[in-house]
Amino acid sequence: MILVLLGTNPYPFERLARAVDDLAGRLGWDVFIQSGHTVYDFKHCRFVPFLRREDVLAKVHVCEFMIVQGGCGSIHEGLAAGKPVIAAPRQPELGESQDRQEELVHALESKGCVIGLYDVTDLESAVAHARTFRAAPLPPNQIPSIIRNFLKVL
Amino acid sequence: MSKKKKGWRTWAPVVVGRYWLFQGMFYMNWIERLHRLAMESLVFLLAWSIFYFFIPGYWRLVWALLIAHTASMVFNGHLFALFKHDLYWFGFYKRWDDFAAYVAGIQQRLHGRPCSGLDRAEVYGSLTRGRFTDSSDLDLRFIAEPGFWNGWRVAHRAFEERLRALFTVFPIDIYMVHSESELTRKMNLAREKPIGIFFAGQSGPPPPFHEAVCPEPEAADRPRPRVLIVCSAGGHLMDVLLATEGVEMDFDIATFRLPHVGIPAGARALHFLIDPHTSLWKFGVNALQSLRLMLKIRPRVVITTGAGIALACALIGKFLGARLIYVEISASVERLSRTGAFLYGYADLFIVQWPELCKQYPRAVYGGCVL
Numbered sequence: 001m002i003l004v005l006l007g008t009n010p011y012p013f014e015r016l017a018r019a020v021d022d023l024a025g026r027l028g029w030d031v032f033i034q035s036g037h038t039v040y041d042f043k044h045c046r047f048v049p050f051l052r053r054e055d056v057l058a059k060v061h062v063c064e065f066m067i068v069q070g071g072c073g074s075i076h077e078g079l080a081a082g083k084p085v086i087a088a089p090r091q092p093e094l095g096e097s098q099d100r101q102e103e104l105v106h107a108l109e110s111k112g113c114v115i116g117l118y119d120v121t122d123l124e125s126a127v128a129h130a131r132t133f134r135a136a137p138l139p140p141n142q143i144p145s146i147i148r149n150f151l152k153v154l
Numbered sequence: 155m156s157k158k159k160k161g162w163r164t165w166a167p168v169v170v171g172r173y174w175l176f177q178g179m180f181y182m183n184w185i186e187r188l189h190r191l192a193m194e195s196l197v198f199l200l201a202w203s204i205f206y207f208f209i210p211g212y213w214r215l216v217w218a219l220l221i222a223h224t225a226s227m228v229f230n231g232h233l234f235a236l237f238k239h240d241l242y243w244f245g246f247y248k249r250w251d252d253f254a255a256y257v258a259g260i261q262q263r264l265h266g267r268p269c270s271g272l273d274r275a276e277v278y279g280s281l282t283r284g285r286f287t288d289s290s291d292l293d294l295r296f297i298a299e300p301g302f303w304n305g306w307r308v309a310h311r312a313f314e315e316r317l318r319a320l321f322t323v324f325p326i327d328i329y330m331v332h333s334e335s336e337l338t339r340k341m342n343l344a345r346e347k348p349i350g351i352f353f354a355g356q357s358g359p360p361p362p363f364h365e366a367v368c369p370e371p372e373a374a375d376r377p378r379p380r381v382l383i384v385c386s387a388g389g390h391l392m393d394v395l396l397a398t399e400g401v402e403m404d405f406d407i408a409t410f411r412l413p414h415v416g417i418p419a420g421a422r423a424l425h426f427l428i429d430p431h432t433s434l435w436k437f438g439v440n441a442l443q444s445l446r447l448m449l450k451i452r453p454r455v456v457i458t459t460g461a462g463i464a465l466a467c468a469l470i471g472k473f474l475g476a477r478l479i480y481v482e483i484s485a486s487v488e489r490l491s492r493t494g495a496f497l498y499g500y501a502d503l504f505i506v507q508w509p510e511l512c513k514q515y516p517r518a519v520y521g522g523c524v525l
């Protein structure tokens with residue numbers, strides 16, 4: 001099963017939804033979509049607008065790989081579970097988001113952690129890549145210990 | 155500073171009345187007295203010019219004088235030191251950590267925005283003997299360099315600290331001292347060896363006040379700091395929760411009211427604030443909600459990953475003496491977010507998740523990526 005997370009960003013992300021749905025129909029993929037605020041008439045995929053976090057985690061656990069929007073929440077779920085992640089940044093210019101997501105996807109891609117998908121027409125090759133992709137480890141998160149040390153000297 | 159007295163002199167109305175009447179005017183030196191009278195005159199003129207339209211004759215004068223003198227007591231006085239130290243009514247900052255943190259804040263302010271003419275700042279009173287009780291106040295003296303304007307500037311700085319202490323309910327008792335002989339005359343130097351908390355021309359960080367008085371409590375019985383986490387729902391909230399994973403603290407969370415936001419593990423409570431987005435009107439509502447929340451929780455530390463929802467809480471927190479920790483979201487790789495860039499100057503600890511940002515923002519600390 002391929003899990004697609006469009007996040008809870010209050011803007012539609014139809015570009016990715018359409019690309020996934022078309023390819024799923026053409027190649028017969030089994031796709032589950034958490035579609036968020038994107039209203040799209042999916043013909044070949046199962047979808048739910050919003051999922052509780054536990055349900056998202058359960059889906060992440062059983063999926064083969066993930067196609068997600070470029071938000072840190074969606075990417076994190078995939079990386080934390082060790083699943084290959086294709087990340088498609090939303091474009092503020094196209095009214096898909098307020099924030100720029102491309103920087104994060106670029107940075108993570110250059111570290112070998114995710115597969116960036118900047119043009120949805122490349123989805124098919126990205127998926128082929130994802131089936132064999134092994135994510136590199138991220139730089140370690142030392143922020144909790146920095147905060148702990150700061151609180152200690154208060 | 156004063157010994158425990160008995161009899162009618164300790165009756166609250168007498169104590170407050172005497173303080174209202176004299177306001178330490180006989181204790182302070184003539185420059186600080188002049189500064190105080192100048193401030194009072196400003197309020198008097200303002201009150202008088204307003205009353206000009208409402209109150210006839212001499213009453214106008216009387217009322218303006220009363221108001222100016224009372225305002226002087228409240229805004230330029232040691233009200234909470236009076237309540238805590240002299241009247242034993244009520245007091246905040248009864249925990250040593252809170253008290254010492256406030257003094258550290260004074261040190262940081264003196265260090266960060268030096269006051270020209272200030273030679274040094276010293277703490278007197280029972281603290282110098284290592285005694286910290288429920289009724290302790292901070293006997294602080296700003297020792298000015300010679301010259302009228304030096305004294306004036308330092309007196310003004312003392313006024314600023316008084317005002318700040320008023321709004322944070324901190325029991326402070328602060329005066330400007332203009333010469334060594336005045337210090338010897340007014341302070342019991344034989345019994346009290348002052349604790350220096352600031353020296354003009356000091357290099358490096360200020361001397362640690364926390365250790366100068368009491369031994370640091372053991373890590374186990376150290377109280378957990380009260381923290382408010384405030385940020386937008388979604389990615390911002392996830393980032394901040396990953397950034398504080400496993401940190402020992404008591405935290406409340408303030409975020410948007412969204413149907414799919416549950417209360418995260420470990421949080422004491424979940425509060426909701428309105429999203430200001432770009433509307434000034436909504437920002438005003440958010441600011442009022444934030445003020446109410448901050449006064450209710452009184453956090454020692456505010457932690458945020460930003461977006462506009464956190465601006466008011468962060469700034470109110472700074473005003474109330476809380477520390478601000480800003481964790482830039484993982485999505486900011488080459489540029490700070492707008493909220494991050496704005497709060498960069500206010501944050502006591504500014505953490506970024508990508509090393510490129512440290513070049514542009516030297517105060518930022520690189521902490522790795524939380525993803």
